Amino acid sequence: MSTSTSRSDAQIASEVAALLPDLVADLKALVAIPSIATDGYPTEPLFAAHDLIVDMLRDAGVERIDDLVIEGKTAPVILATVPGPSESAPTVLMYTHYDVVPADDVELWDTPPFEPAERDGAIYGRGSADSKANIVSILGALRVWGGKPPVTVKLVLEGQEEFGSPFDFYPVKNPELFAADAMVIADVGSVRPGVPTLTVALRGSAQVSVEARTLEADKHSGLYGGAAPDARLALIRALASLHDDNGDVAVPGLRREEWTGSSYTEAEFRELAEILDNVELQGTGSIGERIWSGPAITVIGFDAPNADAAVNAVAGAARAVLNVRVHPGQDAEEAQRAVIDHLKALRPFGVELTVTAGETGNGFAATTGGPAFDAAEAALTTAWGAQAGEMAGGGSIPLVMALDTAVPEAEKLLFGATDGYANIHGPNERVLIDELAKATEAKALFFRNYAEAMRS
Template identity: 80%
Template sequence: MTDVFPQPLTLSQVKEAAAGLMPTLEAELAALVRIPSIATEGFPIEPLFEAHDLIVDMLIAAGVPEIDDLQIPGKTAPVILATVPGPMGSPTVLMYSHYDVVPADDVELWDSPPFEPSKRDGAIYGRGTADSKANVISMIGALSLFNGAPPVTVKLVLEGQEEFGSPFDNYPPEAPELFAADAMVIADVGSVRPGSPTLTVALRGSAQVIVELTTLGADKHNGLYGGAAPDARLALIRALASLHDDNGDVAVDGLLREPWTGSSYTEDEFRTLAEIRDGLPLLGTGGIGERIWSGPAITVTGIDAPPVDGAVNAVASTARAVVNLRVHPRQPAADAQAALIRHLEALRPFGLQLTVTAGETGDGFAAAEGGPAFDAALSALSQSWGEPAGLMAGGGSIPLVMALDTAVPTAEKLLFGATDGYANIHGPNERVLLDELEKAVVAKALFFQEYAHTFEGKK
């Protein structure tokens, strides 16, 4: 560790260096994508360790001097912990991403084999390109750009079981010293669209509820009893219909909803991304961002019912459904869940009382804005892309973000990455644009420099 801050590189120097690294980074990404590192039951664990070892080799080649593994009981692959010391007095930046991927069961929908990376139209296609191996590669690229001597101390946290739930989601508060940092870059997100640099500043929370009722001792022939015997399935359907108004807006009191003022998808973009059939209306009112980020969403994710094929003419004696609630980033998920339970318990569809059981909850996240790391990130993104950076939110949750926030509440949390809203993560033909990957490398390098400058001479 030196006590001298390095002379900052100019924007053109950073871009030139990143462009020179791209052939190597592209090859490294392709090598990583070839490994089917799926961390879920029913898949072999060997590819996870293969991906882990390859990343370690890449980090060594990038000049990373301190590489350790964090073994957590129940994990199938270790968490890579690596540190690159910066100058004395420089800030510490923790960078997080993951190297596991979801399966590619829909192989027939791919234009090329999911684990044989294919380069076409300025992109690399393959499972895990965008989620989130390109983000891992962008970190390695930023470190390589400084020949292993960045202007900040960098801590890397790269895990191998993010996609299907992990003990690591809850681990950081148990050992906060491992994750101590002045700022954190969570690179498991991307920009709203190609060419539009975006900082994600909020994530919705989530709450689960199971609602059920039993009305008869057993199913009864609907020709003999239908019309008077209380049908549990009809009552449940009536109750579930009360969760939304005629416009499709959530109709449950006590759920926070606010207008969204940052960047967002246009309606046409959203229709394309969601693959909505032509001529069909969207649910709800207000802006797209308000509906999918800064307001609640309720989805019936499961319901017990016999299939249409082979249906029996009977009055249902029991019915059950699971309801998922997405929660405003600043509303405690338990409070939102309680509001949903109150709504359901107050209902009496056809005079029948429902049984409502609380399921899992996970709080959302709202980043503090306006700090030195936040300002440095906005500046770095804007310079790299040549466009003013926007702010967006995420409709899904990243549990580890909340765990890191609990472990190190004083650290600024920044969410940005190498992918974009059209990357089709978890779907067929997942891809990352190489131009976006290069710009992400540049942005991380510029962020290191700009953030270091705010600390120079202060410690």
């Protein structure tokens, strides 16, 4: 492959097309390895995936490859550096991960999850989209440049992202290891196939526990029901106050704004969320406003007997755990406090509630309009042949917040090879081969665009 830094769009597209059969073969080889990094699963596949990626990196011309072993963690982090053409070349850190979630729901898969299957222009298998396709697209971009890109590339490929990632905290304590001018976090994708998308925001998260206690012990509902205060009913009444009649969050102090970027249509969202035909969507406003730039409160735990083993008793105690999703620009502890204050002010049927703060994690809002952002937006637009849009993520990615804290001056870019229909973490996870090709092309173009922008 040529190493000229003045490669044309057409040259890069042509070389990606020539590489694509090998990239597909590489992805299949990685998907075939059940690299699950959690208790109860063997560690040998993790190290097999690690070793195969190292071999692929060497084949792509990468010479400086090291392992970062973090105490108490099993899977090593692959660290690699590909020097740019000069010391003045900008540095781009590229992150993704090679571990995957389990696929215990084998009966729901059309083909075995760790036997990669190619059909209808897609590769099916656990980890195909999350996030082995992103590893392959990074490798492909380096191969396009013959292992000599016009920027310095630092690779950080984690092996324990899905369960107990040390990178939720490690970058903040070791910022020098992650120093870069720009970062590409390739653990996301586009809103839908054929529509290139940069993720520019992630909601934060906070946990809140709320408890009602009314009796020393449960009492017979026939003898005491009607006058003895039912803790479960009191708690349900309190939880109902968190939303208005439309299903919008009704807690004062939680930030919500209009979403103006790309988003799902209501029909797409219904399909992706598998909402029953006779059920309305919750809340008002655009889908993007409801799931990205507005708050959400979900009851994720509730103490109650199983309905099949119900007992005729007035409950003396009840407890629920709430997950609060927070606007990307709002401090998660501030939002948590708003929910706690709201619940503490209630007295459902005269019952005082005990409300406890749990874990919090701030959201992320990217800086847009910088040289790296503009270079990436142009690269995605060229690769896909469609104007790149912006979306957000409803779930938090602690790594992104950790990197932003560790290296705040670096531009953070979130884009990748997957799309909203990839069914990551679910049965029949897949990545479209065309999206893999376009993501590879976009990364190769980004290297060129960003190098040129930083020279001007």
